[in-house]
Amino acid sequence: MLQMQQRLSLPFLVLLGLPSTAMGFALAVQISALSWLLRTRYQLDIHEIGIVWAAGPLAGILGQVLIGIISDKVWFWGGRRRPFILVGGLLTALSLMALPSIGLIDQALGLDAILGVAIAVALALDLSINVSFNPTRSLIADVTPEGPQRTAAYTWMQTVSGTFGVLAYAVGAVFGNVALIYFGVVLVLLFSLVPPLLITEPRALAGAEAEAAEARAPKLSLGTVLLLMRPLWPFAIYAVVAMGLKLTGHASHSMWIEVGFAALAVGFLVHALMEPQPAPNTAREDLPAFRKVLAAHSLSWIGVQTMFVYMIAFVQQRFPGLDDDGTGRLMSTSFLVLNAVGALVPALLLNPLARRFGEVHVHAASLALMALGFAFVYFAGHSATAVYVGMAVMGLGWGAIVSLPFAIFSQCVAPARIGLYMGVFNLSVVLPQLAVSLGVGMLIEHLPDKGSVFLVGAATAALSAIAWMAVKRVPLAGAPAGAGTSAMPSSGGH
Structure with a gap:
């Protein structure tokens, strides 16, 4: 695998795009299934569905920017991006599993507050996705040099992610949204937990000139x-x-x-x-x-x-x-x-x-x-x-x-x-x-x-x-x- 990474071969570029694909697939599952679940299974009103969806933008404001900055500064578990991808992927899969069980969670907690539980589950899902999303894209820049090779890596990430995004809606259309959710759990776990372990992150990032330019900029x-x-x-x-x-x-x-x-x-x-x-x-x-x-x-x-x-x-x-x-x-x-x-x-x-x-x-x-x-x-x-x-x-x-x-x-x-x-x-x-x-x-x-x-x-x-x-x-x-x-x-x- 190290030789494939050093050559930046096509199989490695595809592998490099899989963690981002996992997070994109989770978002596709959310778009396809969340409003449908809240409306048909839990009979929430339209404005209540909007409140649940507000969790996503709130998580995006806090998550992607902050996690991106933090992941630039740390190193553990053999990488700066790997820990956030692994943790975020696991949490995303667990949050997806909770979507069809909002009613059961509400009953188990004895709350009789479907809207509150739905908001909590949606917020957990969005925060989990945002823990990983920025690091999955930053990882590509970390392991590829500037120029055509990096462009190729991002192009393949978009191609793979877009293809699996279409697959998400196809699964929902053919087998139903509940089946899509559980399929998403498996795919997110596979694509977010395995590839980061096969990719070697550089301890010292390239781009010293860019860092110097940033230091000189007002x-x-x-x-x-x-x-x-x-x-x-x-x-x-x-x-x-x-x-x-x-x-x-x-x-x-x-x-x-x-x-x-x-x-x-x-x-x-x-x-x-x-x-x-x-x-x-x-x-x-x-x-x-x-x-x-x-x-x-x-x-x-x-x-x-x-x-x-x-x-x-x-x-x-x-x-x-x-x-x-x-x-x-x-x-x-x-x-x-x-x-x-x-x-x-x-x-x-x-x-x-x-x-x-x-x-x-x-x-x-x-x-x-x-x-x-x-x-x-x-x-x-x-x-x-x-x-x-x-x-x-x-x-x-x-x-x-x-x-x-x-x-x-x-x-x-x-x-x-x-x-x-x-x-x-x-x-x-x-x-x-x-x-x-x-x-x-x-x-x-x-x-x-x-x-x-x-x-x-x-x-x-x-x-x-x-x-x-x-x-x-x-x-x-x-x-x-x-x-x-x-x-x-x-x-x-x-």
């Missing part, structure tokens, strides 16, 4: 970091207010709070998108462009997360003749189609088009097509076939969302700080997810037509496509031509 204060995420302030403030209301027993209230924060968010997003960018090659970092990326990317995640969390309500209303298993299979097949297209298009279609027309234009066009897919399901999604067609069209946008934004924002910032910016960039995913869990759920609950799930997606995807056109690619001073054109190796779950 440090950013907390205030500067907060200014970086300025377009996301309304999402963060709303999350605190809405969570406080729910924890104090005000789970149901008028939507005026949501309307107010939506207006505030629009103001902050428009301000960011209208912020002037420096002239080419005059700025070390183009922070206005970075803030525009945050604004545009956050809009697309509102629609995507609304679909992931609340599609169960749409399916139950549009297809009342389906039993619980039939509902689960329709949802699993829908997500299978979405992810199959999303796994294929980045390398086969989007990357070649981006080389010719530019990443921003291709990404905006993909989101416009995604908006059309959302609208198609809303207006024509009265049969399973029509839903699948719409999901396939949405897959074009989904493939862009998980691949192109990194290539765009990485040319706006100094390479020595890419870890910091990646952490802030992740907030443009998790903070909108929190807004969806805490606010959009109440909106869907009150609207008589649950197809509004897809109207929300159509509107936000279209607005995101328009917003992305405000991002102007400004190369950094001294940056080589074509810098920053690599695609993101994997999607961020949380």
